[in-house]
Amino acid sequence: MNDVEQRGGRWRRAWPKIRQWLSYAFVALVVILLVVMARKLDWQEVADTLRNYSARTFWLAGIATVASYAVYCGYDVLAKYYVRHRLPIRQVVPITFVCYAFNLNLGAWVGSVALRYRLYARLGLGTAQITRVFTFSILTNWLSYMALAGVIFSMGWITPPPEWGLGTLALRLLGLGLAAVVLTYLGLCAFSRRRAWTVRGHEIVLPSLQMAALQLTIGALNWALMAAIIYLMLFQQVAYANVLGILLISSVAGVITHIPAGLGVTEAVFAGLLAGEMSQGAVVAALIGYRVVYYLVPLGAATVVYFALESRARKLRQKNAPEAEVTPKTSGP
Numbered sequence: 001m002n003d004v005e006q007r008g009g010r011w012r013r014a015w016p017k018i019r020q021w022l023s024y025a026f027v028a029l030v031v032i033l034l035v036v037m038a039r040k041l042d043w044q045e046v047a048d049t050l051r052n053y054s055a056r057t058f059w060l061a062g063i064a065t066v067a068s069y070a071v072y073c074g075y076d077v078l079a080k081y082y083v084r085h086r087l088p089i090r091q092v093v094p095i096t097f098v099c100y101a102f103n104l105n106l107g108a109w110v111g112s113v114a115l116r117y118r119l120y121a122r123l124g125l126g127t128a129q130i131t132r133v134f135t136f137s138i139l140t141n142w143l144s145y146m147a148l149a150g151v152i153f154s155m156g157w158i159t160p161p162p163e164w165g166l167g168t169l170a171l172r173l174l175g176l177g178l179a180a181v182v183l184t185y186l187g188l189c190a191f192s193r194r195r196a197w198t199v200r201g202h203e204i205v206l207p208s209l210q211m212a213a214l215q216l217t218i219g220a221l222n223w224a225l226m227a228a229i230i231y232l233m234l235f236q237q238v239a240y241a242n243v244l245g246i247l248l249i250s251s252v253a254g255v256i257t258h259i260p261a262g263l264g265v266t267e268a269v270f271a272g273l274l275a276g277e278m279s280q281g282a283v284v285a286a287l288i289g290y291r292v293v294y295y296l297v298p299l300g301a302a303t304v305v306y307f308a309l310e311s312r313a314r315k316l317r318q319k320n321a322p323e324a325e326v327t328p329k330t331s332g333p
Helices: 003-040 043-050 055-083 089-106 109-122 127-154 168-191 209-233 240-257 265-273 280-320
Strands: 196-199 202-205
Touching: 055 089, 055 127, 055 209, 055 280, 089 109, 089 280, 109 127, 109 280, 127 168, 127 209, 127 240, 168 209, 209 240, 209 280, 240 265, 265 280
Parallel strands: none
Antiparallel strands: 196 202
């Protein structure tokens, strides 16, 4: 046996132990991030803001939050049928819930990427399958964003402040461009004869028109529910269409700045665009309430679910072993 084979044998024997310690390190990192986030919050400000809302407002916002998270879980459920993996929906839903809550609070690299790859892999999916699920979910979110923004911006429902240097005409043209992208995607799904491409070893398969329409529907519904929560927190003093449009603008601003949860960015965009309708203090207070209801409360639940998934992952993986294979396919979904 030569040196290369000996080193390879040692590496294979050591890998299970290394993987175990990497797992411990990842869980520890998640705990540290949660603690750091909790220490940065001004809990007194949160409490003062929440005291201004009625129980009815919280109930309605809570219902909208539950509905939004349920709809978002539909992203990965729909991806299950696109990828054709055989993990049961009862396992897909908690993974998606955990990833979404952590994504909102700790950023996409932790929630959307790291947790999704880790949890799906622990339940038996391969890297290629997880990549396709992740890509499909991201595509669902941003295609629906472009569809909604295309309508709202092109209709001229949002008027940017002069200091932004972006006129109403430019925003309308942007809206038309976004709508054109969505229509192109739908056209390809409906009429393209070529259904698959290989890019750097990864196969990209066009979904059916029906599945593409479902992507846009559930994605748009999720954005609409998010806006409904802010609308309630603003005491319904701003037109709902305006709230939805501003949310879409602030979401892109948050992505560009790479700030977890869009802290400060969302508040600045809402305060700037609602300057003529509400005071800055009222807007910031409403967004604090929104963050508590839509970000912090679900994060608490998601943390419990995450550790439950971690503790049961090995048992679930063994149970899924004959189920997690991909059904061979010859054409797009």
